[in-house]
Amino acid sequence: MSATQTKQIKFYNPASSASSDSDDRSDVTEPLYIDPGVAVSERNCCPASPTTVPAKSVLESPMRRAGRRQRTTSIGNQTTTANPSECIIRSNNRTIYTAGRPPWYNCAGQQVEPFVIGICGGSASGKTTVAEKIIESLDVPWVTLLSMDCFYKILNEKQHELALINEYNFDHPDAFDIDLLVDVLTKLKEGRKVEVPVYNFVTHGRESQTKTMYGANVIIFEGILTFHSPEVLKMLDMKIFVDTDPDIRLARRLKRDISQRGRDLKGVLKQYLNMVKPSYANYIAPTMAHADIIVPRGGENKVAIALIVQHVHTQLQLRGFKLRETLANSYKDQPMPDSLHLLHPTPQIKGLHTFIRCKNTSRDEFIFYSKRLIRLVIEYALSLFPFKETCVETPQGVMYEGKRMESRKICGVSILRAGETMEQAVCDVCKDIRIGKILIQTNLKTGEPELYYLRLPKDIKDYKVILMDATVATGAAAMMAIRVLLDHDVPEQNIILASLLMAEIGVHSIAYAFPMVKIVTSALDPEINSKFYVIPGIGNFGDRYFGTEPSDEY
Amino acid sequence: MCTGGSPSSNGSQAEENNEHEQEQAATEQGEQALRTAIGSSTPEEILAEYGKNLKLLTLNSQVAELLTIIRDKNTSRSDFKFYADRLIRLVIEESLNQLPYSDCDVETPTGAIYQGLKYRSGNCGVSIIRSGEAMEQGLRDCCRSIRIGKILVESDANTHEARVVYARFPDDIGSRQVLLMYPIMSTGNTVLKAVNVLREHGVPEECIILSNLFCTPVAARTVVTAFPRMQILTSELHPVAPNHFGQKYFGTD
Numbered sequence: 001m002s003a004t005q006t007k008q009i010k011f012y013n014p015a016s017s018a019s020s021d022s023d024d025r026s027d028v029t030e031p032l033y034i035d036p037g038v039a040v041s042e043r044n045c046c047p048a049s050p051t052t053v054p055a056k057s058v059l060e061s062p063m064r065r066a067g068r069r070q071r072t073t074s075i076g077n078q079t080t081t082a083n084p085s086e087c088i089i090r091s092n093n094r095t096i097y098t099a100g101r102p103p104w105y106n107c108a109g110q111q112v113e114p115f116v117i118g119i120c121g122g123s124a125s126g127k128t129t130v131a132e133k134i135i136e137s138l139d140v141p142w143v144t145l146l147s148m149d150c151f152y153k154i155l156n157e158k159q160h161e162l163a164l165i166n167e168y169n170f171d172h173p174d175a176f177d178i179d180l181l182v183d184v185l186t187k188l189k190e191g192r193k194v195e196v197p198v199y200n201f202v203t204h205g206r207e208s209q210t211k212t213m214y215g216a217n218v219i220i221f222e223g224i225l226t227f228h229s230p231e232v233l234k235m236l237d238m239k240i241f242v243d244t245d246p247d248i249r250l251a252r253r254l255k256r257d258i259s260q261r262g263r264d265l266k267g268v269l270k271q272y273l274n275m276v277k278p279s280y281a282n283y284i285a286p287t288m289a290h291a292d293i294i295v296p297r298g299g300e301n302k303v304a305i306a307l308i309v310q311h312v313h314t315q316l317q318l319r320g321f322k323l324r325e326t327l328a329n330s331y332k333d334q335p336m337p338d339s340l341h342l343l344h345p346t347p348q349i350k351g352l353h354t355f356i357r358c359k360n361t362s363r364d365e366f367i368f369y370s371k372r373l374i375r376l377v378i379e380y381a382l383s384l385f386p387f388k389e390t391c392v393e394t395p396q397g398v399m400y401e402g403k404r405m406e407s408r409k410i411c412g413v414s415i416l417r418a419g420e421t422m423e424q425a426v427c428d429v430c431k432d433i434r435i436g437k438i439l440i441q442t443n444l445k446t447g448e449p450e451l452y453y454l455r456l457p458k459d460i461k462d463y464k465v466i467l468m469d470a471t472v473a474t475g476a477a478a479m480m481a482i483r484v485l486l487d488h489d490v491p492e493q494n495i496i497l498a499s500l501l502m503a504e505i506g507v508h509s510i511a512y513a514f515p516m517v518k519i520v521t522s523a524l525d526p527e528i529n530s531k532f533y534v535i536p537g538i539g540n541f542g543d544r545y546f547g548t549e550p551s552d553e554y
Numbered sequence: 555m556c557t558g559g560s561p562s563s564n565g566s567q568a569e570e571n572n573e574h575e576q577e578q579a580a581t582e583q584g585e586q587a588l589r590t591a592i593g594s595s596t597p598e599e600i601l602a603e604y605g606k607n608l609k610l611l612t613l614n615s616q617v618a619e620l621l622t623i624i625r626d627k628n629t630s631r632s633d634f635k636f637y638a639d640r641l642i643r644l645v646i647e648e649s650l651n652q653l654p655y656s657d658c659d660v661e662t663p664t665g666a667i668y669q670g671l672k673y674r675s676g677n678c679g680v681s682i683i684r685s686g687e688a689m690e691q692g693l694r695d696c697c698r699s700i701r702i703g704k705i706l707v708e709s710d711a712n713t714h715e716a717r718v719v720y721a722r723f724p725d726d727i728g729s730r731q732v733l734l735m736y737p738i739m740s741t742g743n744t745v746l747k748a749v750n751v752l753r754e755h756g757v758p759e760e761c762i763i764l765s766n767l768f769c770t771p772v773a774a775r776t777v778v779t780a781f782p783r784m785q786i787l788t789s790e791l792h793p794v795a796p797n798h799f800g801q802k803y804f805g806t807d
Contacts, residue, residue, distance in 0.1 A: 344612070347671055348651035354670025358660035372647070372696060379644060383616030392626035395798045402622025403615050429640055431633075529664065539663025 114144075115315050116189060116219045116235055117308075120226035120287060121242030122280045123171065124252040126298025127222045130242050133299050137309045138218065144188065148223020150196050150211075151181040155204035163204060166271040171279035173228050182231045188219055189235055192487050217316060224279075227287035237315065240308065241291035242298050246280075336504070336524075337511035343380050343522045349373065353523055356500075357538050366544055370470075373500055373522055374425040378466070381498040381520040382429060385410070385464055411463040413456065415440055415481050418470035418542035422498065426466060436460065438484060440477040442532075449476045454484060461489035467497045470541040472521070473528045475506030482514050492516040500541070501525060503534045600791070603771075604778045611648050611789040617641070621789065624767075625796055634802050641767060641789060642692035642737070649733055649765040649787045650696060653677060674731070678724055682707060682736040682748050685800035689735040689765060703727060705751055707744045716743040721751050728756025734764045739788075740795040742773035746780055759783040768795050 117134070121127045128147075135143045152175055155163060162168035169175060180197070187194045195210035227233055227241075250272060257268045288294060295304040343349055355361055355369040387403040394400050412426040413436040423435055439453035457463065465485055472478050478497055485495055493516040502521040505528060510519060527535040543549045600610055611617055620641040623629050629637075650673075658672035679693045680686075680703040690702055703723035709716045724730070732752060736745055745764060752762060759781050766788040774791060777784070801807035 346651045347655050348647065348653075350671050351655060351673050354658055354660055354668065354672060357662045357668045357670065359663040360660075368698065375643065376647060379616060379640070380614070383614035385615075387615035387619060390622060392622055393628070394625045394794065394796065395627045396794050396796065398794050400622065400625045400794075402625065403618040404622060405615075405619055431636060533664050535664055536662045536666035536668040537664045544663070 113319065114189060114191065114217055114219050115237050115312055115319070116185075116221060117238045117240060117312070118226045118232070118236035119220060119222040119240045119242060120284070120291065121224070121244065121298075122246070122249055122284050123224055123276055124249045124256065125242045125244040127224075127242050129299030130240065130295060130305065131220045131222050133305045134220065134308055134312075137305060138312060143218045143220060146185070146188065146196065146219060146221045148176065148181070148221070148226060150199055151177045151184075152199045152204070153177050154206060160204050166267050167274075169275040169279065171224060171276050171283075173225055173283055176225060178229045178232075182229065182235075185219075185221065185232060185235055191483075218312060224284055225287075227290045228283060233290055238308070238311065239290055239292045241288045241294045243288065243294050243296050244298050246277075336507060337515070337519075339511045339515055339517060340507050340519045340521075340524075341380070341384060342524060343376060343520070345523075349376065349522055353501075357536065359539065363544065363547055370421065370500065370541075370545065371425065374422045375428065377498050377500060377520060377522050378422065378425045378429055381466055381496050381518075382410075384496055384518050384520065407464060409463045410466065411436060411457050411460065412466045412468060413438060413460075413481070413485065415467070415469040415477055416453070417546065419468040421470055421541070421545050422468040426468070434463070436465075438481050440480055442477075449480050451480055451484065456485075456488060460485070461491075463490070464494045465490055465496070467495055469497070469499050470501070470545075471534060471538060472497075472499045472502040472506040472510070473532045473534050474503070475509040478506065478510055479513055482510070482517055486514075496520060501534060501538050503528045604774050605782060607782065607784060608774060608778055608786045608788070609648075609652070610791065611645060611787070613790075617644065617789060620644075624799070631802060631805055638688065638767075638799070638803055639692065642689045643695060645765050645767060645787060645789055646689065646692040646696055646733075646735075649763050652763050652785050652787060653731055676729065677731045677733065678703060678727060679733045679735060680705060680723065680727075680748075680752065682734070682744060683720070684804065685737050686735040688737060688800070688803045693733065693735065701730075703732075705748045707747045709743070714743075716747045718747050718751050721755075723752075723755055727752070730757070730761070732757050732762045734762055736764065737767040738795050738797060738799050739766055739769045739773035739777070740797060741770075742776035742780075745773075745777055749777075749781055749784065760785075763787065768792065768799070770795050 119127045119131055121130075131145060135145070152170070155168070159168050163170075184194045184196055197210055198207040199205075200207050221232075221236070226236075227239060233239070253272065253276075254265070254268055257263045258265060293304065293308060295301050295308075299305075352369050352373045356366055356373065361369075382405075386406045388406050390402055390404045392400050392402060410430055411434040412423060412430075414420045414423050416437055416439040420437070426433055426435070434457040436456035437453070438451070438456075440449050440451055442448070443450050467478070467481055467485065469478055469481070478499075482492075482495060482497065486492060492514055495514075495516075496518045497510065498520045500521065501523050502519070503525050507519055507521075507524065510517065525534045525537055529535050533539070538544075540549070600608060620637050623633060623637040624641065653673050655671045655673045658670050659667050660670055662668050677697070678701040679690065679697075681690050683704055683706040687704070693700060693702070701724045704720070705718060706720035707716050708719050734745070734748060734752070736748070739745055745766075749759070749762060749764075753759065760783040762781075762784045764777070764784060764786045766786065768790050769786075769788040770793055771791055772793075773795075774786070774788075777786060798807060
């Protein structure tokens with residue numbers, strides 16, 4: 001009886017060394033995948049990297065928040081209540097929540113290279129523990145954790161059989177798809193979106209579904225053979241080797257495999273002696289020479305982790321991650337850039353603005369008049385796409401020289417929530433247009449924009465994109481959205497940013513960072529206030545349109 | 555007919571007028587050749603030619619595309635209506651832009667003052683049956699509860715003489731600004747009749763704004779000569795009018 005049981009369980013528990021770590025911890029890391037803006041079923045599509053740990057403690061801010069934007073969104077509330085549906089996890093007496101993605105580019109909109117940490121070490125040496133300790137102490141809002149386990153090769157039938165009787169060597173460099181690994185890591189380092197394969201240890205193949213990951217400020221890459229490939233080595237900014245005593249590693253492995261996975265002592269020892277141990281000696285231990293830091297005793301070594309964290313902080317500061325305030329304070333008194341296309345300030349546009357800016361306008365009228373204005377903005381935005389001359393035949397029998405748009409491949413992308421209000425107008429002027437959405441919210445504590453959710457048409461790089469946001473103040477959210485589009489290979493000159501109202505500062509920032517992005521707006525206001533609202537402005541457009549103003553405004 | 559700057563003006567305007575004369579000369583030259591290309595007339599030429607009350611929708615590429623699609627005989631009906639509605643919306647918005655307004659400061663939710671403006675109430679629309687009715691929805695989309703009157707003008711099959719056979723307006727139309735809607739003008743006779751009816755109902759000429767999509771130079775001249783104080787807005791001046799508009803829009807072709 002015990003034999004059959006063992007065999008069954010063995011299907012689910014790979015005879016692999018490296019995979020074991022992640023299996024153990026799945027219950028800890030799983031909640032980290034949850035994205036606040038997304039329904040559970042849509043988790044896979046969210047930009048959240050699998051391990052997203054904004055490290056700051058969350059329980060302090062309600063008092064400070066009063067000075068910031070006041071709004072009654074769930075994000076404002078989640079800091080005070082530990083509602084399990086919101087993505088708060090507790091680990092090691094700390095509260096960690098999954099936030100959106102903060103800026104991963106500098107204030108000129110240029111991609112800043114993320115800091116890549118490689119963690120190497122033998123099986124069961126505590127690599128994942130070290131990675132987690134680093135993430136926890138790092139105090140940066142966004143970290144991507146990439147495991148080498150994702151890159152196991154797909155096994156053929158014979159190899160599959162070997163794996164079942166503990167004779168396939170999962171610890172040999174040949175077991176990994178190094179080319180794919182290099183490709184994924186390169187893209188992550190460039191800040192691009194990547195699809196990371198999900199390895200199935202039962203079928204020893206890749207799942208059809210992949211994990212979407214983004215480059216973050218910090219990328220941690222861990223695995224038993226992290227330092228094996230010279231190409232990968234070149235990409236690592238910091239190389240950590242976790243050196244744990246072989247006896248302890250064997251003891252951990254035995255405990256884990258026998259007590260948690262129901263495997264027998266003989267099999268585990270056979271695998272260890274025949275493959276794990278020789279591989280360690282031949283391929284893993286020699287790479288210790290590449291390491292910048294060797295961490296003895298793994299995750300318990302607090303001093304080593306503190307040193308690592310300190311170094312990473314210094315590096316991040318040098319790279320200049322910090323956005324909104326820098327934006328708000330630059331570019332004063334400069335002429336407006338050429339990429340700005342302001343609608344003719346006709347009396348009618350001014351009249352529409354009068355309606356929607358007046359604080360006493362009812363929501364019904366607010367919606368009606370903003371829709372009229374949006375329609376004009378969108379019509380104008382369309383005129384900025386390239387056109388070609390054409391000649392058509394008319395029913396009157398004469399030829400008519402006219403123009404047609406060069407490409408009908410146009411799609412709209414709205415920046416949630418306020419940008420969504422412009423979708424209808426785009427649909428009204430372009431038949432069957434595809435609409436993408438990007439959710440960016442301001443972190444109430446840092447004032448920085450954060451990316452929460454992303455859904456874009458599949459081949460967006462082939463499209464001309466109308467990016468929509470109702471108001472642009474500092475331009476931080478719009479810049480993040482443009483950056484996202486660029487990361488999806490949309491050429492800069494194919495993007496038009498359309499909005500109803502912009503602050504001059506926002507226009508300057510965007511135009512400076514992305515000079516080829518056309519900016520369309522119906523009005524330009526000179527200032528923004530300390531809460532990053534445009535003055536005289538329009539108030540919170542989304543709140544007024546959707547009727548979610550904080551109740552004290554009544 | 556020209557109500558723009560007169561050539562005999564003096565002082566600081568001398569230079570401007572000089573330019574103006576040159577433009578006028580250029581226009582006259584250009585008139586010799588029949589123009590078929592779109593965008594053939596600059597706003598200055600139009601001003602010189604027809605006076606300040608005839609305005610063209612700003613011709614950007616997008617508008618040019620709309621015109622092209624509407625003109626193209628291979629356009630499907632569904633496309634035709636879709637793009638015609640878009641053009642109508644733009645023309646209506648621009649027509650509303652001609653309405654009188656007064657300054658109006660409002661307080662925004664941020665507590666700052668926005669120096670805006672306010673249109674007067676008491677406007678109404680009048681559509682000339684049948685093709686003018688195609689523009690009613692566009693007007694409704696901009697002014698939800700506006701009153702709309704109608705005029706039916708029929709032209710005699712033999713004499714081509716236009717005559718009004720039906721007219722129904724709001725009672726107080728004489729005290730309102732009137733947006734007269736008629737998309738195609740080839741001779742301008744229909745519009746002349748319609749404006750005459752409006753005047754009989756006490757609407758002053760200067761309170762009428764004519765919203766039009768396609769206008770021939772002949773019609774423009776006729777209407778401008780007859781009613782120099784009426785404002786006219788169109789999207790294109792072209793010698794060939796797309797006379798199939800009403801039929802294709804309503805699907806009776």
